[in-house]
Amino acid sequence: MKKLRAFLDQLTGWFRRRSRERDLREEFESHLQLHIDDNIRAGLSPNKARRQALIKFGGLETAKESVRSTSRMLWMEHVLKDLFYAARILRRNPGFAATAILSLALGIGSSVAIFTVADNLLLRPLPYPDASRLVMVWETNSHTREQHNVVSPANYLDWKAQNTVFTEMAGFFAEYHAVFSHGERNEELDTQVVSSDLLPLLQVQPFRGRFFTREEDQSDARVAVISYRLWQRWFNGDGSVVGRVVQINSRPFTIVGVLGPDFYFQKRSVDLWLTLGLKAGNATRMGRWLQVLGRLKPGTTVQQAQTQMTGIAGRLSAAYPENNTGWSANVEPLRDSLVRQVKTSLFMLLAAVALLLGVACANMANLLLARYTVRHREMAVRGALGASRSRIVGQLLIESLVLALAGGFLGIAFAYLAVRGVMHWAPQELTKFANVSFDLRVLGAGLAISMVTGIVFGLLPAYIATRKNLRDGLHANAVSGGGDASRGRTWLVGAEVAASVVLLAGAGLLFRSLVGLQAVDPGLDPKGVLTFRVSLPGARYSQPEQSVRFFQQASEKLAQIPGVESAGAVSYLPFNGMAAGTDFRINGRPPAKPGEGLGTVVRTVLPGYFRTLNIPITRGRDFTNTDNVTTAPLRFIVNEALVDKYLRGEDPLTKSISVDMAMDGNPMGEIVGVVANQKEGSLDKEAEPTAYYVHAHLPYTAMVFVLRGHSAESLVEPARKTIQEIDPQQPIADVRLMEDIVRETFARQRLSAGLLVVFSLASLLLASIGIYGILAYYVASRTREIGVRVALGAAPGRILRLVVGSGIRMVIFGAAAGLGSALLLSGLVKGLLFGVGPRDPLSFVVAPALLMGVAFLAAYIPARRAARISPVDALRAE
Amino acid sequence: MKDDPRKADVWQGTMALMVLKTLETMGPLHGYGIARRIEQTSGDRLLLNYGSIYPALVRLEQEGCISSEWGVSENNRKAKYYKITATGRKQLRKQAGDWAEAASIVARFLAMGGNPS
Numbered sequence: 003m004k005k006l007r008a009f010l011d012q013l014t015g016w017f018r019r020r021s022r023e024r025d026l027r028e029e030f031e032s033h034l035q036l037h038i039d040d041n042i043r044a045g046l047s048p049n050k051a052r053r054q055a056l057i058k059f060g061g062l063e064t065a066k067e068s069v070r071s072t073s074r075m076l077w078m079e080h081v082l083k084d085l086f087y088a089a090r091i092l093r094r095n096p097g098f099a100a101t102a103i104l105s106l107a108l109g110i111g112s113s114v115a116i117f118t119v120a121d122n123l124l125l126r127p128l129p130y131p132d133a134s135r136l137v138m139v140w141e142t143n144s145h146t147r148e149q150h151n152v153v154s155p156a157n158y159l160d161w162k163a164q165n166t167v168f169t170e171m172a173g174f175f176a177e178y179h180a181v182f183s184h185g186e187r188n189e190e191l192d193t194q195v196v197s198s199d200l201l202p203l204l205q206v207q208p209f210r211g212r213f214f215t216r217e218e219d220q221s222d223a224r225v226a227v228i229s230y231r232l233w234q235r236w237f238n239g240d241g242s243v244v245g246r247v248v249q250i251n252s253r254p255f256t257i258v259g260v261l262g263p264d265f266y267f268q269k270r271s272v273d274l275w276l277t278l279g280l281k282a283g284n285a286t287r288m289g290r291w292l293q294v295l296g297r298l299k300p301g302t303t304v305q306q307a308q309t310q311m312t313g314i315a316g317r318l319s320a321a322y323p324e325n326n327t328g329w330s331a332n333v334e335p336l337r338d339s340l341v342r343q344v345k346t347s348l349f350m351l352l353a354a355v356a357l358l359l360g361v362a363c364a365n366m367a368n369l370l371l372a373r374y375t376v377r378h379r380e381m382a383v384r385g386a387l388g389a390s391r392s393r394i395v396g397q398l399l400i401e402s403l404v405l406a407l408a409g410g411f412l413g414i415a416f417a418y419l420a421v422r423g424v425m426h427w428a429p430q431e432l433t434k435f436a437n438v439s440f441d442l443r444v445l446g447a448g449l450a451i452s453m454v455t456g457i458v459f460g461l462l463p464a465y466i467a468t469r470k471n472l473r474d475g476l477h478a479n480a481v482s483g484g485g486d487a488s489r490g491r492t493w494l495v496g497a498e499v500a501a502s503v504v505l506l507a508g509a510g511l512l513f514r515s516l517v518g519l520q521a522v523d524p525g526l527d528p529k530g531v532l533t534f535r536v537s538l539p540g541a542r543y544s545q546p547e548q549s550v551r552f553f554q555q556a557s558e559k560l561a562q563i564p565g566v567e568s569a570g571a572v573s574y575l576p577f578n579g580m581a582a583g584t585d586f587r588i589n590g591r592p593p594a595k596p597g598e599g600l601g602t603v604v605r606t607v608l609p610g611y612f613r614t615l616n617i618p619i620t621r622g623r624d625f626t627n628t629d630n631v632t633t634a635p636l637r638f639i640v641n642e643a644l645v646d647k648y649l650r651g652e653d654p655l656t657k658s659i660s661v662d663m664a665m666d667g668n669p670m671g672e673i674v675g676v677v678a679n680q681k682e683g684s685l686d687k688e689a690e691p692t693a694y695y696v697h698a699h700l701p702y703t704a705m706v707f708v709l710r711g712h713s714a715e716s717l718v719e720p721a722r723k724t725i726q727e728i729d730p731q732q733p734i735a736d737v738r739l740m741e742d743i744v745r746e747t748f749a750r751q752r753l754s755a756g757l758l759v760v761f762s763l764a765s766l767l768l769a770s771i772g773i774y775g776i777l778a779y780y781v782a783s784r785t786r787e788i789g790v791r792v793a794l795g796a797a798p799g800r801i802l803r804l805v806v807g808s809g810i811r812m813v814i815f816g817a818a819a820g821l822g823s824a825l826l827l828s829g830l831v832k833g834l835l836f837g838v839g840p841r842d843p844l845s846f847v848v849a850p851a852l853l854m855g856v857a858f859l860a861a862y863i864p865a866r867r868a869a870r871i872s873p874v875d876a877l878r879a880e
Numbered sequence: 881m882k883d884d885p886r887k888a889d890v891w892q893g894t895m896a897l898m899v900l901k902t903l904e905t906m907g908p909l910h911g912y913g914i915a916r917r918i919e920q921t922s923g924d925r926l927l928l929n930y931g932s933i934y935p936a937l938v939r940l941e942q943e944g945c946i947s948s949e950w951g952v953s954e955n956n957r958k959a960k961y962y963k964i965t966a967t968g969r970k971q972l973r974k975q976a977g978d979w980a981e982a983a984s985i986v987a988r989f990l991a992m993g994g995n996p997s
Contacts, residue, residue: 025960026934029911032959033930036912039955060929072935076942 026069030062080393081400088401095373099405102369105768106409106452109362111416112761114448116355118417118440119424120348128337129264131205135298136336139171139311141290144328145598150339153292154325155285157318161294161331164314167307168296172200173278175292176268179537179704180276181733183249184236190537190735191232193274194267201227201275203297204267211244211259214277222279224255230263232273250276251539252731268340287325288662289584295336308333327596346833347754354508357501358761359451364494364501365768366409367459370402371491372775374464395464402460403453410452414445427753462490491776496816498769499857503820503849504827505762510845511828511835512755518837519748524577525680525689527616531740532714533575536725536732537704546701547632553697553705554630556728557608563720565712570611571697571705575740576680577747581605586693588648589658589670600648602640603682603692604661606700612639612677614708615740622655622675625696629674632698636671642679644691661693663700671699684747686836706736714739754834766853770860777809777864785871793873805865806858813857817850824849895936897979900945900972903964908951910959911937937962945971 034055041051059065093099127133139161141151153161155173162171174196182191198219201208209230218225226248237243247254255276266272280292298307311331319326341348374381381394418440536556543549553571561569574581585599594600609625611617620642629637638659645654658670679689697705711717722734745752781788788801828840838845902917903909909917914937915930940946945968951961964972 028958029934029960030931032910032957033912035957036910036953036959037930039957040916058930060931062931065929065931065934068932068935069938072938073942076939 022073026066030059030065034059080396084397084400085404087397088404091401098369098373099408101771102366102405103409103412105362105365105369105771106406106455107412107416108764108768109359110410110413110448110452110455111420112764113355113359113451114414114417114444115420115424116351116757117447118421118444119428120352121441121444122439128340129206129266132297133336135300136204137296137298137304137307138334138336138339139294139296140332140334141315142330142332144330146601149332150334150342151329152290153294154287154290155280155292156287157315157326157329158292158294159280159282159285160318161311161314164317165296165307165310167299167302167310169299170199170203171294171296172203173197173280173292173294174200175278176272178276179535179735180250180274181252181537181539181731182232182274183252183731187236188731188733190535190733191273192269192271193276194269194272195276195278197278197280200267200295201261203295206262206265208259209262209265210241211257213259219277219279220281222277224250224253225258225277226250226255227259227261227275228257229261229273230265233260250274251537252541253539287322296333304333304335323596325596328598344750346831347750350508350831350834351754351757354505354758354761357505358765361498361501361765361768363455363459364498365772366402366405366455367462368491368494368498368772368775370398370405370460370464371462371494372779374398395461398464399457399460402464403456406452406456406460407449409455410449413452414448417448424753424757427756428749491772491779492812495769495772495776496812496819498765498772499813499816499853500820500823502762502765502769503817503853504824505758505765506849506852507821507824507828507845508831509755509758509762510849511831511838511840511842512751512758514838514842514845515834515836516748516751516755519685519751522681522685524685524744525617525678526576526740528740528744530710530712530714531615532709532711532717532721532737533706533740533743534718534721534734534737535704535706536734538729538732540703542729543703549701549703550630550632550698552728553608553701554627556725557610557707559724559728560707560709560721561610563709563711563717563724565717565720567710567712568610568614569707569709570614571608571707572611573606573700573702573705575706575708575743576682577684577743581682581690583690584662586659586661589660601691602644602661603690604663604695604700605692606695606697606702606705607639608697608705611708614710617680618678620676620678622673624675625694629696630698632701634696634698636669636699637674637696638671639675639677639694640673641677641689641692641694643689644693645676647691659693661695663695685744686748686751707734708740751834751836766856769853770856773809773813773857774860774863776812777805777861778867780808781805781864781868784868788868788871789873789875792871798869801869801871802862802865805868806861809861810857813854813861817853820853821846821850894979895933896940896945897972897975899933899936899940899962900964900968901976903946903962904969904972908949908961908963910951910953910961912959914962940968943967943971 034052037055037058038048038051041054042048046054056062128136130136138150139153140149141153141157142149143151153173158171158173162173165171174194176194178193178195179190180193182189196214198214198216201213208227210233211227213227214225217223228243233239233243237246243257244259246257248257249255261275296307298304308331311333315326315329315331319329384394421440536553538549538552543552557569557571560566581603582605583601583603585594586602587593587600607625609627609630612619612624619639622639625637625639628634638661640654640659649657654673654676658672660668660670662668677694680692681687682690682692707721709717709721718737725732725734788804791801792798824846825841832840835842898918898921899914902914902921906913906917911933912930915928915933918933919926919928937946937948941948941962945965946962947965948960948962951959953959
């Protein structure tokens with residue numbers, strides 16, 4: 003410890019000049035004193051003697067400054083000389099330099115890339131002033147344990163009226179699509195329908211014009227706010243767009259404002275904002291579909307808001323037991339609600355990248371240490387020639403800084419490419435329209451990390467390498483002078499091995515989850531299916547019959563397109579966004595108590611939907627065209643999950659059900675068929691009970707068509723033409739392949755698994771470089787000993803075992819430590835796994851096994867070289 | 881360093897040579913003694929600010945030509961003594977040779993300029 007402190011003192015002396023300054027002052031004083039003494043001896047009065055001495059000296063300050071600038075210049079010369087020396091040394095050892103630079107570039111590049119993506123998508127402050135006070139307010143259900151349920155409009159209005167913790171509360175509906183028409187152009191746009199308080203609540207300013215007034219909201223005035231993107235794309239940024247009348251869903255709307263270029267709320271793809279028009283008269287208590295945002299009053303905590311909202315919700319449950327039994331409220335900071343789903347995977351990735359960076363640094367330190375031991379003699383010679391220890395350490399430090407900075411710059415270049423790759427693989431919900439930019443903070447941090455790495459991991463080896471009296475290096479054998487160093491290196495490699503095992507085990511778990519997800523039967527056949535949405539404007543299709551006629555006609559015509567095998571449509575695809583849910587009753591059973599209703603997902607389909615997606619009908623029959631007529635009797639198809647949950651052991655085909663969709667009194671309808679399950683939402687979720695209406699009995703105006711054909715991609719234009727033959731103003735939207743939609747559901751898992759696999763392989767590579775380096779050094783330093791053994795008759799196999807055995811201990815210890823840490827850590831990623839437990843034996847066997855295999859290979863190469871040593875050469879080597 | 885840099889370079893080189901020579905002849909000496917000695921040796925034709933000797937001393941020490949140590953002067957004053965090192969002696973011989981050669985070339989050159997033929 004003492005030695006270390008002395009070392010640090012010396013090191014700081016390299017930079018510090020205080021003591022030198024004091025020395026100089028004393029020297030000048032003594033100079034003057036000597037001169038004064040002489041002058042007095044020559045007969046001058048003390049005063050005169052002093053004045054003369056000062057004059058002769060020529061200005062104390064000038065002289066000091068002159069000395070200072072000389073030593074500054076000398077220091078610069080040293081640094082420059084060291085830099086040139088470092089560059090020359092590195093150029094002479096390109097293998098060493100390249101390995102060190104590349105391993106560091108790998109570590110820094112991955113960190114910068116992951117951090118850039120994370121920062122852009124999740125960590126950057128939300129683009130609203132004082133965003134930490136923004137919260138989402140959800141309903142919660144004690145029965146289903148749902149914590150983030152959308153809200154019923156009447157409850158929202160009561161919350162808004164009764165709370166005292168929010169300065170504002172606003173409601174919005176984010177899953178809306180509107181057909182926007184201007185001139186000849188018609189397009190369906192992602193739209194948010196918002197209460198007039200929402201945009202002011204976010205405290206954003208209109209870029210042009212204004213936002214909605216309360217009166218406009220309440221009176222359902224036909225006004226719209228558009229995005230900057232839409233303003234540029236459709237109106238070329240024309241300033242007169244405010245006040246212009248456009249058609250939205252075939253009704254005239256006036257554009258009152260444009261939002262700024264950077265504005266987005268929840269989804270970046272939204273181009274249009276319309277008013278919600280909720281008021282006491284039309285807000286229902288039944289049916290939950292609204293999202294609610296609030297801004298906390300200054301000084302109010304989330305906890306206080308939660309307490310009050312729980313109280314309000316409790317009173318509402320008591321007042322409206324029919325709709326509110328079991329429902330309460332949940333206050334969640336807006337940021338938490340946005341990152342809720344990706345938080346775990348993001349933290350896991352950041353941790354993984356930190357591990358990789360650690361391995362890269364250890365590798366760099368390992369390489370430097372190896373070089374310093376080899377250069378022990380050179381250091382000793384320099385020491386003997388009068389170079390101080392701090393001068394030598396300074397020179398070593400400059401070498402490692404040169405390496406670190408080269409690694410840092412290369413790493414940033416690598417990160418630049420990697421970010422593009424990551425964005426390509428990342429889930430679209432995150433990256434759609436996201437504008438990932440490299441910011442100077444992150445780049446600066448990357449360079450800072452490389453500098454720190456260079457200093458810390460350059461000093462550590464320099465400390466070890468120069469700890470022994472430098473002169474010893476001259477007496478001792480040049481290669482055997484590094485006992486401390488090789489122990490240090492063994493530790494470093496052990497740590498690298500441990501970190502690699504952790505990464506490999508994590509990658510194994512995620513990879514197995516991904517394989518598991520890909521093997522999940524989605525319950526439908528997505529291959530060769532094209533999907534697109536058609537949203538009919540209510541103005542031209544105000545009667546349900548018109549919409550029923552349009553979709554029936556469209557479906558028949560689409561099925562006739564050459565190359566189309568079958569066509570159908572559904573209100574919401576099973577893997578794409580939300581689905582409507584409600585309660586239902588079974589004929590012959592007593593009505594359920596409030597809060598204990600039978601829940602089901604509700605979809606409406608056109609005949610042909612099940613056939614097109616190859617969803618098997620397990621009992622009964624499919625809907626036919628004769629069912630899809632308003633006058634036909636009400637019939638339902640349900641899925642297996644509904645039968646399993648509510649009709650177990652009964653024949654569903656003899657049952658009638660009533661589904662609460664508030665349409666014509668919800669009469670009972672016969673179940674005519676049962677279909678196989680599809681997973682709801684994403685592949686790792688279980689299938690939900692689902693009841694299917696035929697479109698004529700639940701005539702949604704927006705439906706998603708599905709077309710099966712030989713080459714689904716080529717059907718886009720014919721489909722568009724077919725729709726526009728029926729209605730020339732009708733656009734189609736969200737054109738996607740069903741396969742992509744299914745794949746998108748595990749995009750997040752794919753990204754995490756892919757990145758972790760890359761990280762762990764990189765780490766494995768670095769660790770094996772470390773192992774190889776240590777053993778190659780071991781062989782080089784024992785060439786003579788091995789030669790003697792061979793001369794005395796040791797078989798090559800024995801030598802091989804000797805060398806491999808000397809390296810394998812650190813690998814075994816490292817692997818065991820890594821395995822232990824991985825077992826401890828794996829519980830944290832439980833939420834990311836599917837189909838495998840966090841202690842999945844396969845992952846925990848394969849990871850260390852793979853590492854041991856690679857380690858053996860890395861050890862084998864130097865070992866074989868040792869086994870082939872000819873005793874004659876070996877003894878001559880000295 | 882405050883003068884024209886070219887002149888300063890020449891001056892610095894010359895000063896270094898004179899310091900080394902002084903230390904070789906006189907043995908260990910403090911800065912004041914070195915400066916006095918240089919002035920005396922020049923027959924008081926070279927009048928220097930004593931302060932200007934120190935940058936040269938710093939440089940020489942950094943280059944390893946001289947080493948320094950605090951000591952006590954003959955009249956009992958604390959003073960920093962400079963001593964020429966082996967490197968310094970080598971440097972002195974080399975520079976003295978260079979200087980003599982340069983001086984003789986310049987002298988011959990100037991002599992030629994005086995007699996146009």
